[in-house]
Amino acid sequence: MTLGHPGREPRRAHLSYNPVFVAEPVRVPRERLPDGDLDPAVAYQIVHDELMLDGNARLNLATFVTSWMEPLADRLMAECAEKNMIDKDEYPRTAALEQRCVRMLAHLWRAPSADDAIGCSTTGSSEACMLAGLALKRRWQHARRAAGRPADRPNLVMGADVQICWEKFADYWDVEPRVVPMEGERFHLDAESAVARCDENTIGVVAVLGSTFDGSYEPVAEICAALDRSRDERDLDVPVHVDGASGAMIAPFCDPELPWDFRLDRVASINTSGHKYGLVYPGVGWVVWRDTAALPEDLVFSVNYLGGNMPTFALNFSRPGAQVVAQYFTFLRLGFEGYRRVQSTCRDVATSLADRIAELGPFRLLTRGDELPVFAFTLAGDVGGYSVFDVSAHLRERGWLVPAYTFPADRTDLAVLRIVVRNGMTHDLADLFLADLRRSLENLRRQPEPLRGAESGSFAHGAGTTRHPRSGRR
Numbered sequence: 098m099t100l101g102h103p104g105r106e107p108r109r110a111h112l113s114y115n116p117v118f119v120a121e122p123v124r125v126p127r128e129r130l131p132d133g134d135l136d137p138a139v140a141y142q143i144v145h146d147e148l149m150l151d152g153n154a155r156l157n158l159a160t161f162v163t164s165w166m167e168p169l170a171d172r173l174m175a176e177c178a179e180k181n182m183i184d185k186d187e188y189p190r191t192a193a194l195e196q197r198c199v200r201m202l203a204h205l206w207r208a209p210s211a212d213d214a215i216g217c218s219t220t221g222s223s224e225a226c227m228l229a230g231l232a233l234k235r236r237w238q239h240a241r242r243a244a245g246r247p248a249d250r251p252n253l254v255m256g257a258d259v260q261i262c263w264e265k266f267a268d269y270w271d272v273e274p275r276v277v278p279m280e281g282e283r284f285h286l287d288a289e290s291a292v293a294r295c296d297e298n299t300i301g302v303v304a305v306l307g308s309t310f311d312g313s314y315e316p317v318a319e320i321c322a323a324l325d326r327s328r329d330e331r332d333l334d335v336p337v338h339v340d341g342a343s344g345a346m347i348a349p350f351c352d353p354e355l356p357w358d359f360r361l362d363r364v365a366s367i368n369t370s371g372h373k374y375g376l377v378y379p380g381v382g383w384v385v386w387r388d389t390a391a392l393p394e395d396l397v398f399s400v401n402y403l404g405g406n407m408p409t410f411a412l413n414f415s416r417p418g419a420q421v422v423a424q425y426f427t428f429l430r431l432g433f434e435g436y437r438r439v440q441s442t443c444r445d446v447a448t449s450l451a452d453r454i455a456e457l458g459p460f461r462l463l464t465r466g467d468e469l470p471v472f473a474f475t476l477a478g479d480v481g482g483y484s485v486f487d488v489s490a491h492l493r494e495r496g497w498l499v500p501a502y503t504f505p506a507d508r509t510d511l512a513v514l515r516i517v518v519r520n521g522m523t524h525d526l527a528d529l530f531l532a533d534l535r536r537s538l539e540n541l542r543r544q545p546e547p548l549r550g551a552e553s554g555s556f557a558h559g560a561g562t563t564r565h566p567r568s569g570r571r
């Protein structure tokens with residue numbers, strides 16, 4: 098949903114169109130439903146022409162979201178455009194493909210039994226995180242009520258690097274966010290500070306794999322081990338949710354030895370964005386619970402399915418089925434080995450680009466792209482004539498979108514640039530990018546002082562997002 102922003106667009110009452118394309122002069126109102134109909138080719142041309150002004154996703158190093166799928170996936174998605182995910186009765190095969198995807202993910206994430214694991218597709222990780230958070234909250238409420246204790250002050254422990262969806266979760270569902278600030282060169286949650294913030298009202302700890310701010314993995318196994326100790330010592334049994342929006346589709350292929358998933362008993366649930374490193378167009382996400390005990394039954398509703406009932410857990414009701422079908426197609430198409438090849442190529446490009454950026458001189462790497470294929474870098478201490486925001490603006494002139502933003506508390510003094518390497522960012526493109534970065538630096542070196550600050554920050558996919566100034570809460 099886009100909220101209206103009064104005054105952003107020129108307030109011309111009618112759309113202008115290229116007269117070459119219309120047989121007869123037409124007047125098309127910009128913001129009112131037109132009175133009459135239009136020839137479909139004319140309507141297509143008007144919409145198509147305007148959308149040509151959107152950016153070129155190939156040069157977008159800001160987003161994590163898939164912007165290319167192969168033509169057969171496009172065809173399958175077009176074939177499924179009318180399928181409604183919620184209508185399991187009408188589209189039982191789509192429903193079956195969704196369940197197969199859930200079991201594939203449960204297996205990939207090492208659930209003790211992929212048949213006992215339970216999960217669903219969502220519109221993205223944001224909805225998946227809402228569902229996982231709700232399950233944590235409800236589980237905690239049940240346990241508290243059963244023990245005759247108050248259940249009205251839930252809190253959730255997380256690092257300051259969480260994506261904005263967790264702030265939304267806490268706000269929308271009245272859960273106190275206990276946010277562990279960054280400190281020095283620690284840019285994400287660590288075990289000790291996480292455990293220190295847990296008490297009897299903690300519904301869970303969110304561990305991020307990996308951070309949208311710098312691509313680093315949070316130490317999930319250490320966090321779980323520290324919580325195991327606090328169960329023994331303080332009688333606190335706090336479950337962990339892993340926000341694997343990106344990393345849950347990287348780590349299984351690139352870091353098979355790293356335990357971050359259901360191999361850790363304390364991990365109750367995991368989410369991922371099918372439309373990030375799951376390699377499907379937006380919007381599809383996934384959430385999987387380790388077993389049925391992790392998802393309280395009273396959150397689950399049932400819908401009609403071939404005369405019977407099928408359990409569902411979702412915020413949306415109607416939702417397109419095409420993305421789920423495309424996810425299943427991609428799982429079949431690539432298999433484990435195909436995903437491993439795509440993701441390790443991304444990581445290869447990321448680490449080598451990071452190394453070469455470090456060699457340029459004016460930058461200091463915060464991460465190297467060796468966890469998520471994503472890295473953040475800042476200006477070296479001796480650079481005074483320009484800011485990271487200036488670098489971002491210069492790159493934008495050459496078509497590259499590289500966001501610059503400041504870190505959250507307590508490192509708001511630190512301003513960084515971040516590069517997300519996705520499928521399609523090849524070594525060749527990385528060479529071109531580096532050549533453009535070099536040329537930008539030649540110009541910037543002649544600049545006496547920085548021209549731009551944080552107010553010029555651009556889209557960073559939930560990193561560095563702030564609330565609308567009109568919202569006075571908090």
Ligand SMILES: *Cc1c(COP(=O)(O)O)cnc(C)c1O
Nearest residue numbers: 221222223260262309340342370
């Ligand atoms: C992108 C992201 C989200 C939000 O995911 P959407 O699929 O865009 O809704 C949540 N958490 C993390 C760690 C992310 O990277």
